[in-house]
Amino acid sequence: MSILTTRDRILQTSLAMFNTHGLAAVSTQKIATEMGISSGNLHYHFKTKQAIVERLFSRFAQRLEELDAAYADIGAIDDLWLSLHLRFEAISEYQFIYRDMPYLSAEYPVLGRRSQDLTATNLLAAQALCEGLVAAGVMKASDEQARILALQLVFTTSCWLSFERLVPGREPQKSADPGLAAFYTLTLFSPYVSSDAHTYLDYLRSKYLR
Amino acid sequence: MSILTTRDRILQTSLAMFNTHGLAAVSTQKIATEMGISSGNLHYHFKTKQAIVERLFSRFAQRLEELDAAYADIGAIDDLWLSLHLRFEAISEYQFIYRDMPYLSAEYPVLGRRSQDLTATNLLAAQALCEGLVAAGVMKASDEQARILALQLVFTTSCWLSFERLVPGREPQKSADPGLAAFYTLTLFSPYVSSDAHTYLDYLRSKYLR
DSSP states (O other): OOHHHHHHHHHHHHHHHHHHHOGGGOOHHHHHHHHTOOHHHHHHHOSSHHHHHHHHHHHHHHHHHHHHHHGGGOOSHHHHHHHHHHHHHHHHHTHHHHHTHHHHHHHOHHHHHHHHHHHHHHHHHHHHHHHHHHHTTSBOOOHHHHHHHHHHHHHHHHHHHHHHTTSTTOOTTSOOOHHHHHHHHHTTTTTTBOHHHHHHHHHHHHHHOO | OOHHHHHHHHHHHHHHHHHHHOGGGOOHHHHHHHHTOOHHHHHHHOSSHHHHHHHHHHHHHHHHHHHHHHGGGOOSHHHHHHHHHHHHHHHHHTTHHHHTHHHHHHHOHHHHHHHHHHHHHHHHHHHHHHHHHHHTTSBOOOHHHHHHHHHHHHHHHHHHHHHHTTSTTOOTTSOOOHHHHHHHHHTTTTTTBOHHHHHHHHHHHHHHOO
């Protein structure tokens, strides 16, 4: 087995265990046991649990930043829906990050700061997106409305999965529906979008609302 | 010292410690040590940590339900701002509850279910509020828009303080500004409110937006 493969398996196993059991409850010892490798072997690849968490955080941040960069190609509401869908998939795949943020930022202050930097990057990208949608005539909004919409967009994508656990009738272990989450996020835009875009929102509504 | 007083002091100390150190990190032993009482004395008042958490949760839920009940008296946007202000104060005072929800609901499933029931109650109240504001002519919205607005209202009040920790420039220990949080929540209503109500939103904007 190559070094790369073991390293990747450690990251995959850690991610799954952090998501299922919570970041606080999973030690490097437990990860090694789960993988059937020695602590020494794991230690050879990652000196500390923090090093594993940092690597996973970097991958997560990269996913979101790629989605931020792709905002430039969004020229209609259906593109936006797809983009939000992919974002919720990424946040769900790395769900421990936003879910366990109080523990993560207290335990690893460097990652707390990187999370804030990521939010700042996301906010700027969301602002450019909203301004772009106004410029393209997809929606009508003042500069201030576009800024507030960008803030609502980042807030909703960051926190929606945490809120879903508070809503009755949800199985705690059931994975979230990224399509529904994307539809819900789009409803923030509905007061501002043009009538063309409303046709697509109506289609999504028929798909997701009872 | 009366039984009531020690009992209340235990609850106050526990609340402060849960908020500061996180629910997971605080044991009944640590609470007793902090108060300078014996574990036996604490145990006399609360058999388990869960009993303390349940009592604090009941107080929190009662605060929110009282605010839900007071929605019936809201006939204008400034009443709504005050009501949201008070709600964010309550959520901030019991901040460990929504912040540490993943741990809380895993450790005490009965409280996970009570949190979901509380969200359901809040959603129904928010829906009645939005319908009331439409009926009073404070805003214009279809039934579906009012339902979505109610969902956005409950989502925002439940999760905003968690999001604030993700925003750069925030001191992690600094307490949130309930007035700013209330203003932000009101911006969800702004596409729907009448021009009279916009005067008050403009006043809040001048106070809270740079």
